Amino acid sequence: MHKVTPYLELDEEAKQLVDHANNKTITLTVSESAVLHQLILSISSVCTKEDLLAAGWPERVVAATSLTQCVSTLRKKLEPYPEVVLRTIAGRGYQLNVSTRSHIKMLAVNDAESVRAALVDVSLLVKLSGIVILILIALSMWYFSDYHGVVKAKNSWDATKKVPLNIGGTEQDVQLIHKDNVAHLHPSMWQKHLAPESNHLDGMSKFNGYALTDGNYYSMAVCPDADQNKCLGKGLINITAIDLTPAGLNMQTFTELTHKMEKRIRYNRVIIPHDEPGTSGFVEHHYHADVYYPVQGNMLVRSDISLSLIYKGENVGKFYSAACVTDEECETTPIKYKIKGDFTQYREKINDLDVDVFHVKVTQKDLINPEHVSPSAMHFYREIRKHEIIDSDLYFYRIYKDSETAVWIVPILGNLVAWYEYDKVKL
Structure with missing residues (x-):
């Protein structure tokens, strides 16, 4: 067998062309087979008429027209294969040329050599x-x-700086996380909302904390009496400023008020129904935080925020979040906003800060409209309505965790940082 192309061969013994691509054969005369064989042996070179006459009609004397007729017939039989060209070289003889286009059909045959040739010849x-x-x-x-999307989202944050905070009379440097394009990062952007003359808390000797801004909101998450590796989850302080005017927050009064507000019904303690499909036999990782928004001259507004994760694989699962907003006098009936979705967890870094990024594809949103919204809470109602309309892909960042607590950056009511209590619930 002599190859003409990766899928077309000359079977000289059977006097036929074998087309492997189309699984057919083309019958040749003895002379046609011999002439084609001689052309294949000298492929791309010129074969003289004398050589071809000797090959096609050995020990016979025939007219030159016999060769001309043989070549004409061969050309017709090769017509289905335009990559095979039998040329007439004036005054010299004939030449067989095979274009590398023949390798287009290389997948029609199981021929490793042809595959290699196709890759080399192009x-x-x-x-x-x-x-x-x-x-x-x-x-x-x-x-x-x-x-x-995850990489783009986390790269929009910067965690190269620290900022000093004075909480309850104790000053400490905390990790600052901010959007890349934020210009105002002076410590006063966080500190000015705490009235300096009343910034004192009995028993406060040390704390661990984080500060964050997206350019619109300035938030801080503080765990009193914590070190870098452990927070007991007692007396957590989560404050987010939505207004640049100093709020004049009296820390002693603030602490007493938060204790009072947190004794009320927690709408978000359990946010996953017991009969939720696909959760039986799983563990719910539940996080809960109270975030406070002080504004000068307004009632203190609290957002009761819960996050819950149910893993269905190593880094994927169901995600649930709920926020309930009200004010200190309960003038605002609860504004409740819940989302459900599927999450994928990624282990990433924001500069040198290790973070778990949770990409949440939102599948369901529920907003329970309040009967009454006070002026203090109207801003938050509008923000939640905006989220309800546009949210589809969200990114949550867990930047710290221990056995009792975790710190999250959440895109609810603006981007804010908060310190959460953590517990597990078997379903």
């Missing part, structure tokens, strides 16, 4: 074009992938 331009196309496909897949 021009450098074709190879480079193929490489460029593959790179563009890979970049396109990356750009539209969920992970690219």
Whole structure:
């Protein structure tokens, strides 16, 4: 058998062309087979008429027209294969040329040699074009992938700075996290809402904390009497400023008021129904925080926030979040906003800060409209309504955790940081 192309062979003994791509044979005469064999042996070179006459009609004397007729018939039989060209070289003879386009059909046969030939024979331009196309496909897949969204989201934050905070008369440097484009990062942006003349808490000797801003809100999460590795979850302080005017917060009065507000019914203690499909036999990882929003001249507003994770794999599962907003005098009937979705967890870094990024694809949103909203809480109602309309993909960041607590950056009511109590519930 002699190859003409990766899928077309000359069977000289059977006097036929074997087409493996289309699973058929083309019958040849003795002379046609011999002439084609001689052309294949000298492929891309010129075969003289004398050589071809000797090959096709050995020990016979025939007219030159016999060769002309033989070549004409061979051309007709090779017509289905435009990549195989039998040329007439004026005054010299004939030449068989096979284009590398024949490798287009290489997958029609199980021939490793043909596959290798296809890869080697194609021009450098074709190879480079193929490489460029593959790179563009890979970049396109990356750009539209969920992970690219995660990387883009977490890269919008910066965690290279610390900021000093004075909480209850104790000053300490805390980790600052901010959006890249935020210009105002002076400590006063957080400190000015605490009235300096009343910034005192009995028993406060040390704390651990985090400060965060997206340029609109300035929030801080503080665990009293904590070190870098452990927070007992007692007396957590989560304050978010939504207004640049100093709120004049009296820390002693604030602490007493928060104790009073937190003794009320916690709407978000259990946010997953016991009969929730697909949760039986799982563990609910539940996080809860109270976030306070002081504004000068307004009642203190609290957001009772819960997050719950149910893992269905190593880093995927169901995500539940609920926020309930009310004010200190309960003038605002509860504004309740719940979301459900599917999460994928990624272990990432914001600069040198280790974070768990939870990409949540929201599948359900529920807003319970209040009967009455006081002026103090109207801002939050509008924010929640905006979230209800636009939320589809959300990114939550867990930047600290121990056995009792965790610190999260959440995109609810603006981007804010809060210290959460943590517990597990078996379902």
